[in-house]
Amino acid sequence: MKKREYFPLISALEEIAGKNKIMMHMPGHKGGKGFSESFRDNLLRFDLTELPGLDNLHKPSGVIGRSMDACAKAFGAIKSFFLLNGSTSGIHAMLLSCFKKGDRVLVSRNCHYSVINGLILFEIEPVFVMPCYNEEWQLVIPAGAEEWEKALYNNPDVKGAIVTSPDYYGLCAPVSELAGMMHASGKLLLVDEAHGAHFAFSRKFPPTALSSGADMAVQSFHKTLPALTQAAVLHVGSTRVDIGTVQKAVSMLTTTSPSYMIMASIEYACGLVGTEGEKIYGHLLERLEIMKKELSAMDKLRLIPDELNGFERDPSRIVVNTANSDISGFDLARILSSEYGIYAEMADEYNVVFITTLSDGEGEISALQQSLKEIDRKIGRGKRGTRSEKIFYSGGCIMPDRWSYLQCSVNIPLIESEGYRSAGIVTPYPPGIPVLCPGETISKEHIGCLSRLYLAGADIHGLMGAGRAEDGGNLEDLLISVLPR
Numbered sequence: 001m002k003k004r005e006y007f008p009l010i011s012a013l014e015e016i017a018g019k020n021k022i023m024m025h026m027p028g029h030k031g032g033k034g035f036s037e038s039f040r041d042n043l044l045r046f047d048l049t050e051l052p053g054l055d056n057l058h059k060p061s062g063v064i065g066r067s068m069d070a071c072a073k074a075f076g077a078i079k080s081f082f083l084l085n086g087s088t089s090g091i092h093a094m095l096l097s098c099f100k101k102g103d104r105v106l107v108s109r110n111c112h113y114s115v116i117n118g119l120i121l122f123e124i125e126p127v128f129v130m131p132c133y134n135e136e137w138q139l140v141i142p143a144g145a146e147e148w149e150k151a152l153y154n155n156p157d158v159k160g161a162i163v164t165s166p167d168y169y170g171l172c173a174p175v176s177e178l179a180g181m182m183h184a185s186g187k188l189l190l191v192d193e194a195h196g197a198h199f200a201f202s203r204k205f206p207p208t209a210l211s212s213g214a215d216m217a218v219q220s221f222h223k224t225l226p227a228l229t230q231a232a233v234l235h236v237g238s239t240r241v242d243i244g245t246v247q248k249a250v251s252m253l254t255t256t257s258p259s260y261m262i263m264a265s266i267e268y269a270c271g272l273v274g275t276e277g278e279k280i281y282g283h284l285l286e287r288l289e290i291m292k293k294e295l296s297a298m299d300k301l302r303l304i305p306d307e308l309n310g311f312e313r314d315p316s317r318i319v320v321n322t323a324n325s326d327i328s329g330f331d332l333a334r335i336l337s338s339e340y341g342i343y344a345e346m347a348d349e350y351n352v353v354f355i356t357t358l359s360d361g362e363g364e365i366s367a368l369q370q371s372l373k374e375i376d377r378k379i380g381r382g383k384r385g386t387r388s389e390k391i392f393y394s395g396g397c398i399m400p401d402r403w404s405y406l407q408c409s410v411n412i413p414l415i416e417s418e419g420y421r422s423a424g425i426v427t428p429y430p431p432g433i434p435v436l437c438p439g440e441t442i443s444k445e446h447i448g449c450l451s452r453l454y455l456a457g458a459d460i461h462g463l464m465g466a467g468r469a470e471d472g473g474n475l476e477d478l479l480i481s482v483l484p485r
Helices: 008-017 037-042 063-075 086-098 113-121 145-154 175-184 243-252 260-295 329-340 362-378 402-407 444-456
Strands: 022-024 079-083 104-108 125-129 132-134 139-141 160-164 188-192 216-219 232-236 317-321 342-344 351-355 410-413 479-483
Touching (some): 022 362, 063 079, 063 260, 079 086, 079 243, 086 160, 086 188, 086 232, 113 125, 113 402, 125 145, 232 243, 329 342, 329 362, 342 351, 342 362
Antiparallel strands (some): 079 232, 132 139, 317 351, 410 479
C-alpha cells in the first residue's frame, strides 16, 4: 500500500476541517470556538491516565468526585455521573439500574435507537406510545399527556416510562404531567434529554427534566455545550432511584480507560455555563429573535414556531420548513452546504435543523439569516402539495431476544417484505429515530415511507444492497433484514 492509503480518515478530516465553513451542527464547541485558548492549547496534554492526584472515574473520591458533585449542584441533581460514551451509555445505565428482565415499560415511539438497543440488551418489553403528526408542518410531535395516561391505564403493570424530551426538532414532551402521573402510580420516569443540556442555564429555555420531576435524565453535553464528542452526564433527580445501583450500572457500561480530555471538557462546559450561562444565552436568544423576525417575511421557507400544538420548543434550535416551496429539506441542506458553506445538523423531507450554541457569534447567525433569505427568493412556491407523509406507522411489535436479534435473520427485497417482522432497526440517520423496530411487522405503509425517504436522499441505516439514490442506486435493489417466518 502507498503511504497515503493508510490515512483515508485523516485525509478526509483535514479536507473538511480546512474548509471555510459555518458549523450549524454538533459538537457544541463549534470547532473549538467555545473553548478558551488555554483549554485548547492544553487539551492533548490532558490525555493522561490515572496518575496520583487525578482520581479514578470508577471509584471517584478526589478531583473527579468533586467535579461530578459540582455538576450535580449546577443542574439541581442529587447525583451526577460523567459519561464517556455519549447519552447512549446513560440510557442503557438508566434501563439497567431501574428495570429487570421481563419488565414492561412505556416508551415513546419516537425514541432514539439507542433506547431500542437497550431494551433488547436487557430484555425489557416496550409498550410503545405513538407520537402525533402535524400535517401543516409535516412534523412528528410528542404524544400528549392524554396518550400517556391512556397507555398507563391500559397497561397498569408497567414499571415506569422513558420519554424523549426535547426531540431533535426541539419539541418538549409534557414531562411535568408525566412525572405526576407515573409517581402517583408508584412508577419511575426516565428522560432522554440528550438535546437539552443547556436548558438549566436560562429562564428563556423550557424547564429541565429534573425540575419537572423526572427521576433520572441523561444529557449529551457535546450536542449543545462546549464539550468534546461523547461527553454526556447522567443525573439522578429523586430518592426513588438507588444511587449505588446506578453507579454500578454506569461502571459496567464505561471503559476502564476513561478519557481525561472528555471529562475535562464536561467540567469546562459545566463551569462556563454555570457562571456565565444566563448572560451568554441571553445575548444568543436576543440575536436569534431578531433573525426569526427577519425571516418571518420569507415567502416559501418558514421557521417552525417556538411553540407548536401546545408543546414548548427550544428557541435556540432553528428549524426551517420547506413544505410551501418546490424543494425538499434535503435539497435545502445541499444548497446551503455546496453554495454557501453552511452545514446543517440534519434534514428530512420537509425540514432542516440547525443547532445554535453559545459558541456561535454574529458572523455565523448573520450568514445563516442572509443565506436563507437569498434562497427563499430563488426557489419556487410549492409544487409538491402537502401530503400526510408520516414516518411512524403502528405495526405489531414483538421484540426479539438478544440471540435472535444478533443471529436469526435473512435479507429480502424491501419491496417484497410486507408481512414479515423486521430483524433490525431501520432508521434514517440522523435523527436515528426508527421507522421500524426489531420485531415490528412490516406494512405497506412502512415500505412506502422507506422508499420515499430513500428516493428523497435520506441515509437509511438498516437497508442494504444499493447505493444512495443520488449516486444512482435503485429502489428495487434495496434489501431489508427480516426474521424467518
